[in-house]
Amino acid sequence: MKRTLWLRGFLALLVAGLAALAWVVWMNGRGESPITDTAGDFVATPQQVARGAYLARAGNCAACHTTRGGAAYAGGLGLATPFGTVFASNLTPDPQTGLGLWSAQTFWRAMHHGRAPDGRLLYPAFPYTSYTLVSREDSDALFAYLRSLAPVSRRNTPHALVFPFNTQAALAVWRALYFRPGAFEQDPTHTPEWNRGAYLVRGLGHCAACHAPRNALGATVDAQALHGGMVAMQNWYAPSLASSREAGVADWDTQHVVDLLQTGMSARGTALGPMAEVVYRSTQHLLPDDLRAMAVFLKDLPPQSHPAQPGDAPGAAQYANGQRLYVRHCAECHGRQGEGAQGAYPPLAGNRVVTMDTPANLVQLVLHGGYLPATAGNPRPYGMPPFRHLLDDAEVADVLSYIRHAWGHRASPVTMLDVLQYQ
Amino acid sequence: MLILLMAWSLATLACSAEPAPRRVPDTMAQRVLPCTVCHGPEGRASNAGYFPRIAGKPASYLYNQLINFREGRRTHAAMTHLVDYLSDAYLREMAEHFAALDLPYPAAQTQNAHPLVLSQGQSLVLHGDAQRRIPACVACHGAAMTGIAPAVPGLLGLPRDYVVAQLGAWQTGKRHATAPDCMGQIATQLTVGEISAVATWLSAQPLPAQPRALPARTTDWPLECGSGAQ
Numbered sequence: 001m002k003r004t005l006w007l008r009g010f011l012a013l014l015v016a017g018l019a020a021l022a023w024v025v026w027m028n029g030r031g032e033s034p035i036t037d038t039a040g041d042f043v044a045t046p047q048q049v050a051r052g053a054y055l056a057r058a059g060n061c062a063a064c065h066t067t068r069g070g071a072a073y074a075g076g077l078g079l080a081t082p083f084g085t086v087f088a089s090n091l092t093p094d095p096q097t098g099l100g101l102w103s104a105q106t107f108w109r110a111m112h113h114g115r116a117p118d119g120r121l122l123y124p125a126f127p128y129t130s131y132t133l134v135s136r137e138d139s140d141a142l143f144a145y146l147r148s149l150a151p152v153s154r155r156n157t158p159h160a161l162v163f164p165f166n167t168q169a170a171l172a173v174w175r176a177l178y179f180r181p182g183a184f185e186q187d188p189t190h191t192p193e194w195n196r197g198a199y200l201v202r203g204l205g206h207c208a209a210c211h212a213p214r215n216a217l218g219a220t221v222d223a224q225a226l227h228g229g230m231v232a233m234q235n236w237y238a239p240s241l242a243s244s245r246e247a248g249v250a251d252w253d254t255q256h257v258v259d260l261l262q263t264g265m266s267a268r269g270t271a272l273g274p275m276a277e278v279v280y281r282s283t284q285h286l287l288p289d290d291l292r293a294m295a296v297f298l299k300d301l302p303p304q305s306h307p308a309q310p311g312d313a314p315g316a317a318q319y320a321n322g323q324r325l326y327v328r329h330c331a332e333c334h335g336r337q338g339e340g341a342q343g344a345y346p347p348l349a350g351n352r353v354v355t356m357d358t359p360a361n362l363v364q365l366v367l368h369g370g371y372l373p374a375t376a377g378n379p380r381p382y383g384m385p386p387f388r389h390l391l392d393d394a395e396v397a398d399v400l401s402y403i404r405h406a407w408g409h410r411a412s413p414v415t416m417l418d419v420l421q422y423q
Numbered sequence: 424m425l426i427l428l429m430a431w432s433l434a435t436l437a438c439s440a441e442p443a444p445r446r447v448p449d450t451m452a453q454r455v456l457p458c459t460v461c462h463g464p465e466g467r468a469s470n471a472g473y474f475p476r477i478a479g480k481p482a483s484y485l486y487n488q489l490i491n492f493r494e495g496r497r498t499h500a501a502m503t504h505l506v507d508y509l510s511d512a513y514l515r516e517m518a519e520h521f522a523a524l525d526l527p528y529p530a531a532q533t534q535n536a537h538p539l540v541l542s543q544g545q546s547l548v549l550h551g552d553a554q555r556r557i558p559a560c561v562a563c564h565g566a567a568m569t570g571i572a573p574a575v576p577g578l579l580g581l582p583r584d585y586v587v588a589q590l591g592a593w594q595t596g597k598r599h600a601t602a603p604d605c606m607g608q609i610a611t612q613l614t615v616g617e618i619s620a621v622a623t624w625l626s627a628q629p630l631p632a633q634p635r636a637l638p639a640r641t642t643d644w645p646l647e648c649g650s651g652a653q
Contacts (some may be wrong), residue, residue: 068503069494280508333456335445342444344453368501369457373508380513382453385460386501 027176028121032113037103044144052145055138058290059131059204060282064088074098074152079125080233081218084161086125094151099143107143108136113181121171123159124179129220130206133184133199178219190300197297200290201226205282210238210274211247227304230360235422236273237360239352242304246356249298257295258288263377269353270346272370272384273361280373309357311412314401318413322402325395329387330403338407344382349407359414362400363422366391393419451520457505458517466521468582469529475585481636482515482522483573487600487650489514496599498592528580528634533627544624547617548578557612558645560621563605568628570636574650577636578625586622594618601649608646 056062065088067076075090075098090098099107106117114128115121122128134142164170184199186192201207208223210231215221218232228240228247239246249257252268259266261283264276271279283291314322327336333345340347348354353361371383387396397414404411447453455466458477462468466478477485491497493506493514506514548568551559561568563575570577578586592598593610600606613621 067495069496276508333447339445341447344447368504369460371457371505371509374510374513379510380454380516381509382447383457383505385457386505387460388501389461 024172024176028172031181032109032115033105035103035105035109035117037105039101039103042104042140042143042147044147048141048144049148050145051138052141052143052148054285054287055142055204056145057282057285058200059142059206060278061091061142063277063281064126065091071152071154073146073149074154076154076157078157078160081125081161082233083165083218084159086123086159086161087157088126089156090152090154091146092149092152092154093147094153097153097155098151099146100151102143104140104143107146108139111139111142112136114175114179121168121175123161123171124174124218127206127209129179129223130203130208132180132182133203135184138204174217174219178217191296193293193296194300196290197293197295200294201297205294207241211241225304226301230358231274234274235360236364237356237358238274239356239361240304241298242301243306244303245306245308246352248301248303249295250301250303252299254292254295254299257298258291259377261286261291261294262288263375264373264381265378270372272372273364276370276373279375284373284375284377308410309412310410311404314398314405314413318398318401319405321395322398322400323406325391325399326402326406329390330399333382333384338403345384348403349409354403355409355411357412359400359404359418360422362403362414363396363419366396366400367419367423393423451516455517455520458521461501465524465526467524467526467528473582473584473588475581476528477521478524478526479635480522480576481570481572481574482519483650484570484576485518485521486515487574489518491598491600496601498597525635528630531579531627531629533583533623536623536627540620540623541627543617544620544622547613547621548624555612557609560625562645563648565637567631567633567637568625569631569634572636572639575636577634579628579630579634581626583622583626586625587618590618590622603647603649605646605648 062072064077064079065073065075067074070076071092073091075088077088078085079088092098093100095101102117109115110117110122110126111128111131111134113132114124114126159166184203186195187198190198202224208220208226211226211228212220212223213227213229214232220229226241228243229238230236231238240248242248244250247269249268252266256266256268260269260271261279263284264271264279313319330348334340334348335345338347338349338351346353353365365384367386367388369384369386372378372381374381391399393416396419397416400419401413403409404413452465459466461474462477463474466476468474468476468478488497489506489509490511492499492502493509495503509517547557548560551557551562560578563571564578565571565575568578589598590610590613593604593607594613598607610618
């Protein structure tokens with residue numbers, strides 16, 4: 001009797017295991033068609049190549065697929081993740097080490113299904129969770145452009161991930177849980193401009209890669225909502241694009257959003273940190289119509305409601321010391337009343353970067369400083385000095401606590417621990 | 424009457440308009456404040472600490488370094504972070520801004536160094552080591568070590584630690600110049616003791632009365648340097 005129970009239990013487990021396995025396998029192969037073309041079948045038109053060059057800017061492919069000072073698109077840059085380092089691959093058409101032997105269908109399958117030509121599953125550090133929305137036409141244009149590049153022989157660097165994340169099995173389970181191949185569907189209740197913006201923001205723009213929170217397994221949570229998240233391994237916070245308390249643009253003029261993406265600065269805000277890179281390498285090169293479409297779409301994101309938690313006031317000593325440091329180091333550029341300087345330095349009074357719940361970006365800015373990106377619209381930007389050598393951690397905490405409580409602000413004070421944590 | 428009229432028109436201006444937005448000077452000096460926080464007021468540094476003086480260095484030398492930081496041929500996290508998203512044209516303008524500054528130098532940093540160290544350093548700087556095919560520093564950096572326009576820097580007025588760190592960085596592959604990297608070839612031949620001696624002697628020398636870089640020349644270089652004449 002006891003033996004039969006054991007046997008039944010074992011069989012039940014076996015069936016459940018096999019069912020889970022079948023589910024994972026099925027989920028990973030959904031919608032894929034067999035590859036029927038070869039590299040030689042694809043003949044690119046000059047229009048496709050030009051279009052692909054533009055789309056590669058929109059997707060900012062070079063940012064990850066180029067090492068500092070290395071050949072463009074030849075790969076090799078390591079992307080740190082909580083699970084280890086993923087190395088971007090060589091996208092130049094070298095037959096041995098790059099895309100030289102890929103066909104248009106295999107490229108499309110990588111973009112759309114996240115699968116390499118040899119059938120291996122790709123790591124989602126390559127944001128195919130967003131690129132799956134890219135149209136076949138645009139995928140072919142990108143492929144045409146990449147094939148037009150000069151081939152560079154650079155063998156791909158093996159990823160350096162910890163067990164079990166270095167196994168295809170773990171990746172298959174992750175994909176079954178978090179990846180759905182998709183297609184961009186026009187929403188007929190909105191204008192073509194809105195739809196174009198949605199296609200760019202959700203697809204090639206892969207804004208969710210930074211502007212959406214990630215769960216413990218590194219998957220973006222509710223990517224379409226763009227509710228903000230920490231940029232992986234960088235101690236920068238990519239603010240919510242739907243929140244009026246963070247980087248939501250619902251009440252901005254459309255042109256101000258376009259200005260920010262095109263020039264790195266606008267009457268309402270500036271692009272610093274990782275967003276400066278996005279503007280420098282990607283959005284400044286986009287057509288005004290596409291930027292306007294993105295702005296229209298972003299302005300219409302469903303508003304995120306997350307009421308402010310009134311922060312404690314900083315201690316009197318901390319506030320006074322912060323004020324003293326502010327007058328000494330910051331007021332010359334940002335003004336005694338945090339009013340900023342037109343065309344040069346952003347106001348701090350009423351600035352959402354100052355009052356956001358997490359002080360991560362403030363700590364980054366004070367310690368490391370930075371220039372706005374140099375763009376055609378703002379070719380000689382002003383910049384913020386790095387204060388790492390002038391202020392110690394306690395002083396950084398004091399001055400930040402001051403600006404978070406001055407001029408009517410009521411954001412929580414910054415502690416030395418925050419400064420240590422985010423540097 | 425005129426004064427009254429002016430006062431009245433000023434008063435109406437003040438009442439009718441918003442307060443004028445605050446402005447800062449539209450100058451390069453204002454734009455390079457992020458540089459001078461470490462490199463000292465106007466880029467002249469102090470003779471203590473680590474950060475090198477940039478005021479008065481040849482423009483193309485400074486420009487090449489800014490590009491080298493951006494392209495990963497030199498590594499310094501703070502420098503790379505600042506120049507990462509700046510254009511060639513703007514970096515050139517910054518370089519020219521600092522190169523054009525003609526400011527007094529502080530007294531030499533190193534005092535009372537050991538005479539044996541000083542003589543070893545002096546010998547390498549002035550004569551090199553013919554047996555090991557190490558050229559003299561002065562062969563490229565000018566007889567007075569004030570550099571040669573447009574791209575060879577002067578060697579005086581720098582902190583000793585900075586010179587040691589740069590020669591060390593070339594040895595360990597942390598600093599490169601555009602190929603052929605002549606300084607890399609030289610630095611990798613030096614011993615630790617020689618690097619220390621050269622840096623000690625250089626940092627003990629006062630600047631000559633004429634501290635500017637010599638005019639450009641096209642011949643007479645002992646080694647081929649990728650960034651030499653650019």
